[in-house]
Structures are given as structure tokens and as C-alpha cells.
Amino acid sequence: MTPMNPNDEALRAALQRLPRRNAPEHLKRALAERWLEPRRFDLPRLARSVVSVAAGAALAATVLLGWRAHTASQGLFVEAVNDHLRVLYAEHPVEIESGGVHQVKPWFAGRVDFAPALGFGGDDDFPLQGGAVALFLDRKAAAFEFKRRLHPITLFVFRAEGLAFPSASRTIGSSQAALRTERGFHVLLWRRADLGYALVSDLDEQELAALAAKIAGPQAP
Amino acid sequence: MERSGPQPRSGLLVLVSRAVFDPAIGSTGDVCYGPEAVTRTRPASSSFRAEALAHADALFRLAYHLSGNQADAEDLVQEAYVRAFGAAAQYEPDSNLKAWLFRILRNLHIDLYRRARKNPVSGGLDGEEDVGAVASPELLRDDQELDRLRSVVAEDIEAALLSLSPDARSVVLLDLEGLTETELASVLGCPVGTVKSRLLRARQALRQRLKDYAR
Numbered sequence: 001m002t003p004m005n006p007n008d009e010a011l012r013a014a015l016q017r018l019p020r021r022n023a024p025e026h027l028k029r030a031l032a033e034r035w036l037e038p039r040r041f042d043l044p045r046l047a048r049s050v051v052s053v054a055a056g057a058a059l060a061a062t063v064l065l066g067w068r069a070h071t072a073s074q075g076l077f078v079e080a081v082n083d084h085l086r087v088l089y090a091e092h093p094v095e096i097e098s099g100g101v102h103q104v105k106p107w108f109a110g111r112v113d114f115a116p117a118l119g120f121g122g123d124d125d126f127p128l129q130g131g132a133v134a135l136f137l138d139r140k141a142a143a144f145e146f147k148r149r150l151h152p153i154t155l156f157v158f159r160a161e162g163l164a165f166p167s168a169s170r171t172i173g174s175s176q177a178a179l180r181t182e183r184g185f186h187v188l189l190w191r192r193a194d195l196g197y198a199l200v201s202d203l204d205e206q207e208l209a210a211l212a213a214k215i216a217g218p219q220a221p
Numbered sequence: 222m223e224r225s226g227p228q229p230r231s232g233l234l235v236l237v238s239r240a241v242f243d244p245a246i247g248s249t250g251d252v253c254y255g256p257e258a259v260t261r262t263r264p265a266s267s268s269f270r271a272e273a274l275a276h277a278d279a280l281f282r283l284a285y286h287l288s289g290n291q292a293d294a295e296d297l298v299q300e301a302y303v304r305a306f307g308a309a310a311q312y313e314p315d316s317n318l319k320a321w322l323f324r325i326l327r328n329l330h331i332d333l334y335r336r337a338r339k340n341p342v343s344g345g346l347d348g349e350e351d352v353g354a355v356a357s358p359e360l361l362r363d364d365q366e367l368d369r370l371r372s373v374v375a376e377d378i379e380a381a382l383l384s385l386s387p388d389a390r391s392v393v394l395l396d397l398e399g400l401t402e403t404e405l406a407s408v409l410g411c412p413v414g415t416v417k418s419r420l421l422r423a424r425q426a427l428r429q430r431l432k433d434y435a436r
Contacts, residue, residue: 014378015382015393031298
């Protein structure tokens with residue numbers, strides 16, 4: 001600072017009384033926004049809103065799809081029980097009397113659009129009664145009738161394409177199956193290759209599982 | 222006889238190259254500096270930008286008193302920062318950043334001032350000319366005049382300041398901001414001796430104006 005005489009000091013004192021013209025806040029803000037690095041994760045409000053809405057929509061879609069998938073998979077149990085009752089109420093529950101699996105399986109040829117894979121043809125514990133063509137949801141199914149004492153047991157074999165199977169809860173032979181009790185009936189559902197299997201009966205759960213294991217075939221060593 | 226090795230650059234070439242690359246010089250060329258700095262293209266670091274933006278108030282005060290209105294002052298400050306950050310590599314780390322920014326802003330104002338030609342270029346921008354009617358050094362040397370000076374209200378002080386030429390305003394304001402004579406010389410682009418004489422005459426002119434307001 002330059003040396004000053006008394007008059008200069010008085011002038012300087014007068015100049016100190018100048019209105020304090022600081023930069024307006026909006027100018028400082030504009031400068032900071034333009035030149036200073038944005039804070040990390042400090043997204044603009046609009047971007048945050050968009051992200052929030054998108055996240056909410058994604059969550060809602062996930063919940064909706066999950067709920068629909070859950071509903072659809074649970075519907076397989078209901079459908080299995082309904083179809084089982086339909087078979088029992090039918091005037092002729094079986095259309096082909098069983099003379100063994102090698103007699104029943106060929107019978108379905110031309111009646112359904114798939115070859116029902118069945119490795120178990122019945123035994124003394126679970127004799128095969130016969131077979132019939134049924135409807136499972138929107139598709140034809142091969143219905144096999146077994147029996148355990150006086151308990152009728154129906155096995156539906158159908159194309160699994162496009163169906164949402166419920167999460168498996170137990171191992172049945174070489175397959176993983178889901179079990180649910182619906183209106184007093186136990187239902188076991190599983191899938192193998194492109195075919196679905198639904199085993200339904202009012203039989204004891206353990207015994208039904210034993211039959212399912214025979215149908216599904218032994219677990220791979 | 223043929224000369225070998227690098228040829229010395231002419232003064233004009235140096236001046237032109239500095240005017241192109243040095244934002245503190247701008248297009249005015251009213252400089253009295255030594256050897257040119259090496260031009261680098263390093264971008265302004267975030268810490269440099271933050272440090273420079275801390276002087277926004279001081280820059281705005283100078284811009285306001287040079288332009289006379291807030292809108293132009295804001296534009297001046299914005300543009301000054303654009304120039305400053307565009308040429309951050311030319312800033313010497315040990316020098317006064319505030320003075321460097323003042324220099325950029327002042328030269329920017331001169332560019333705009335000359336371009337607009339709202340006022341004649343002569344009579345205020347080049348230093349040795351009119352800084353206002355220079356009062357007699359004896360004018361305020363009595364206590365009565367000093368008392369009158371103390372009674373001037375802030376608005377009148379500002380009006381008196383704005384009535385000075387831009388050059389006179391600059392030197393008074395920069396002195397008020399606490400710059401040394403050397404830094405003033407750097408900002409104004411002239412020798413220290415010229416700064417002293419400009420400052421003396423600017424103060425005299427301002428006292429004369431304030432004398433009128435005090436009556």
C-alpha cells in the first residue's frame with residue numbers, strides 16, 4: 001500500500017465507507033455450479049426424481065411379476081386337485097384298463113401331442129389302474145390312475161412349456177418337487193425335461209412321496 | 222554473415238503471442254512485462270478454481286465500479302473467470318492470485334469498453350491523461366476540509382468515485398483492496414513509478430469531487 005499523508009488517510013477513511021458491493025448470491029452460485037466439481041452422489045433433483053420413480057416402478061414391476069408368477073405356480077396345485085376330482089367324478093375314470101405300463105403308454109399315442117415318459121408301471125404297493133386323456137389348464141394331459149389301498153391316486157403328465165412351476169421343496173427320486181396340500185389333497189409337482197408331472201391324492205404325504213420317487217426314477221449315482 | 226541457432230523473437234511477435242495466450246493481457250497490449258511465460262495447457266485444478274472463486278466479491282466490486290451497473294459487473298466477473306481458468310497454466314503459483322484476477326478483469330473491461338466505444342478511449346484509459354480535474358494539493362490541507370470529507374455519506378463517495386475515469390477508479394479501488402504498488406503495476410500493466418503518479422493524481426481528483434459533495 002502506498003504511503004499516505006493525512007489527507008490521503010482521510011480519503012481512505014472515506015472510501016472505507018463505500019457501500020459494500022459483494023457479488024450477489026446468484027452469481028456466486030452460478031460460478032460454483034459452473035466451476036466447482038459437483039459433490040459425489042449429489043444428483044440434480046430432477047435426476048434424483050427420475051431415479052426414484054424408475055426404482056419404484058422397477059420394484060412394483062418386480063413385485064407384480066413375482067406375485068403373478070407366484071399366483072400362476074400356486075394355480076398348478078389347484079388345477080391338479082380339480083382335475084383329480086374331475087377324473088374321480090367321471091363315469092369312466094379310466095379309458096384304458098391297465099394291463100401294465102406297456103399297454104397304457106402306447107394307448108396315448110395319437111391322443112395327446114407328446115409321449116408321456118413314465119418309468120414306473122405300478123407294483124403291489126401302487127398298482128396302475130389305467131389311463132385317460134384329461135385337460136390340465138389349457139392343454140391335454142395323460143392321466144394315469146394308481147391306487148394305494150382304497151386311495152385313488154392320479155398322475156397327470158403334460159407339456160411343461162410356458163408354465164411357472166413352484167419352487168421345489170423336496171427331492172423326489174431324480175427330480176426336485178414341490179408339495180402342497182390343497183383341500184385335503186396332497187399334490188406333488190415336478191418337472192423333467194419338457195414334461196410336467198402332478199401327482200394328486202388324499203393318500204398320506206409320505207406314501208405319496210414314495211410313489212412319486214418311483215415314478216420320477218432313481219437318483220443318479 | 223549468416224547467423225546460426227535460434228533467432229531472437231521480435232518485440233512485436235512477443236507482444237502478439239502474449240496477447241493471444243495471456244488472458245491477463247487481453248487484446249490491449251498495454252503491458253510492460255519482462256520475458257514471456259512459457260505457454261502451457263494444464264487445465265485449472267479444482268483447488269485452483271476454488272481459490273480463485275474465493276475472490277469473487279473483490280472482483281465484483283472492481284467490476285461494478287468499472288462498469289457502473291450490476292448486470293455488466295456480473296458479466297465481467299463471469300467472463301473474467303472463463304479467461305482465468307482457460308489460462309490457469311500461465312498463473313505463477315508464487316504470485317498474487319487476486320492481483321492476477323484483477324488484471325484479467327480490468328483488461329477484459331478495457332476490451333469491452335473500447336469495443337462499445339460508449340466513451341472516448343482517450344481521456345481515461347491509458348493512464349497519463351485526465352483522471353478528473355486535478356485539485357490543488359493544498360485543497361484539503363486544513364482541518365475544515367478534512368471534517369467536510371468525513372461528513373460525506375457513502376452514496377456520495379461512490380458517486381464521486383464513479384465520476385472519475387476508469388483508470389483513476391481502478392487505481393483507487395485496487396489500492397483500497399490492499400494491493401502493493403508492485404502488484405498495482407502488474408494489474409495496470411505499467412511501471413511502479415507510473416502507478417505512484419496515477420495514484421497521486423487519482424486521489425487528488427477524488428478529493429476534489431468529494432469536496433463538491435461535502436458542500
